[in-house]
Amino acid sequence: MSRPRASLSRWHDLERAACRDSWSLYAAEAIGTALLLVGGLSAVVLVTSPQSPVAALGLPSWVARGVAGGLFGLTGALVTISPMGRHSGAHLNPAMTLAFLLRKRISLSHAAFYVLAQCLGAVVGAAVILLWGGIGTPVRFGATVPAPGLRPTLATALEAMATVVLVGVVFTFLAHARLRALTPWTMPVMYAVMVAVEAPWTGTSTNPARSLGPAVVTDTWTLFWVYVVGPALGAVVAVAAVALPGRHTVRPAEARIAAHPASPHHS
Secondary structure (H helix, E strand, O other), X not given: OOOOOOOOOHHHHHHHHOOOOHHHHHHHHHHHHHHHHHHHHHHHHHHHOOOOHHHHHOOOHHHHHHHHHHHHHHHHHHHHHOHHHHHHOOOOOHHHHHHHHHOOOOOHHHHHHHHHHHHHHHHHHHHHHHHHHHHOHHHHHHOOOOOOOOOHHHHHHHHHHHHHHHHHHHHHHHOOHHHHOOHHHHHHHHHHHHHXXXXXXXXXXXXXXXXXXXXXXXXXXXXXXXXXHHHXXXXXXXXXXXXXXXXXXXXXXXXXXXXXXXXOOOO
């Protein structure tokens, strides 16, 4: 028997119908987040470190940042569309999970385990980045720290603004059937632009887990709270904005950035 339409979300019904153990979802989310950091932070190290062979190309700093951001976003897109990403829904980011929770697409208990899985996966992925050795040292192996002299409140606001863009774009694409399948491919473009423009100030994290991993493995905790509060605030603002009265409702059908093949929303 199907649950009433007023139930929390189709996402839970899909998991139950597919007879998949919740722990496998959390494991997939942890592994996916680890892969995001391995690929994404490797791009940051390889493209932006002055000790990298790429530095010899003499790319303008904003171009290097844009390339690194685009590659980070591309890593996220590839993880999202992989079988593992489709299994968990590929949030890969506590701020995204918070946004889905606020839109009642995922339960609090599932959200809590997703965030825990993301954080654990991020630490494992960041530990792998230490293998870059001296090439990664100048960029702190991808650790995010606000620019010297930047007020913490402004750094938090910048992280929040970038997260508003992330959540707003993802939710808008997910809410429209014709755009839904393209959602993962918004990541390379978004991050290429945001990192090129904003990274000199905060590093453009938008993801507490992405910042936590390098902070743990490099013991870099300078204003770390900015990368928790900023993205969380951005998720809240973005969800509030898409829920404003008098406008088309932007409400994802599931707590998934890529639908599982068994989903009625898979295309």
